[in-house]
Amino acid sequence: MLTGMLDGLAAQTRPADAIFVIDNASTDHTRAVLDARSDLPMHITTSGENLGGAGGFHLGMLQAYDAGHDRILLMDDDVVPAPDFLEVMAAHQGPCQMAVREDLQGRLVEKAAIRFDLDNPLAIKPKTASVDSTYATRAEMPAEVEVENVAFEGFMVRRDVIAAIGLPDPSFFIFYDDVDFAIRARTAGFPIVCLRDAVLVRQLDFNQQHALDGWKGFYMYRNLFVVHFRYGSNLLVRLKPWLIMIMVVLLSPLRGGRGEAANVIKAIRSAREMRHLDPASSPAALRPSR
Known part of the structure; x- marks a missing residue:
């Protein structure tokens, strides 16, 4: 991929003017694949440990920012951009743009939220509308669709946004680091739009259903709770993680079992310690712009 x-x-x-690759302590032949690409302006960093997606995006954005670039695009390795992808993204002068992803059959699979509800305590799942739940095909979309969260899989951000809000929070490790960044950007007054004509093709099926009794389940619960603790607009929304935890534990004999119950209890304990942004991600941690 x-x-x-x-x-x-x-x-x-x-x-691209430069490509910053974070090799998250891979143990396969990733480095050989990268070293063979003399045709691309790559700067490769191999981390000493697995930083998770969040840590990788934090480090990559920091390196690109320190290098003085004015627009930074975040990508993962399981998407392929259409030939005019960067041209379309760079032509838009807004502060934050999101690509629109499709699968190998050309079906729309863009999960960026048109509505991410942190106001209603009864919205158990805050993503109440996404691009692909609102539009059946790319052709039905307008040229721009304003969104409330993003994925770090085709997200471009202007330098002044980073200077104002800081970097992705590496403490998320995996999941919701992109949601957290998008909320911070919008709260600071920077709108985010999906660009219909910026095409990314996803190489894997879009399966967001993970076993909630495993290690990914822990991060999904914890980081969802963190977003509510940090950005819930009222007390009831900020208390919603506790309700979710109680429901999961009570229902564990019927679904999820002890593993999911243990995960959700551990998750809420950890989330309480993450109520504030990691200092390494704050604007104060950035070097002054050149």
Whole structure:
């Protein structure tokens, strides 16, 4: 998948000025794949440990920011950009843009939330409308759709946004780091739009259903709770994680079992310690702009 994504970047009508690759302590032949790409302006960092997606995006954005770039695009290795992808993204002058993803069959699979509800305590799942739940096809979309959260899989942000709100929070490790960043951007007055004509093709099926009794389940619960603790607009929303925890524990004999119950209890304990942004992600941690 990494090879396919790099091939896509090499074929861009508007080439990237620099590509910062964070190799998260891989143990396969990733480095050999990267070293073979002399056709791309890559800066490769191999971390000493697995930083998770959140830590990787934090480090990559920091490196690109320190290098002085004015627009920074975040991507994962399981998407392939259309040839005019960077041209479309860079032509838009807004502060934050999100690509619109499709699957290998050309079906719309963009999960960015048009509505992410942190006002209603009865909205157990805060994402109440997404791009692909609102529009059946790309052709039905307007050229721009304003969204309330994003995925770090085709998200471009302007330098002044980073200077104002800081970097992705690495303490999330995986899941919701992109949601947290989008909320901070919008709260600071920077709108986010999905660009219909910025096409990314996802190489894997879009399966967001993970076993909630496993390690991913812990991070899904914890980081969802963190977002509510940090950004819930009222006391009832900020108390919602406790309600979810109680419901999961009470229903565990019927679904999820002891593993999910243990995860959700551990998750809420950990989330309470993450009520505030990691200092490494604050604007104060950034070097002054050149």
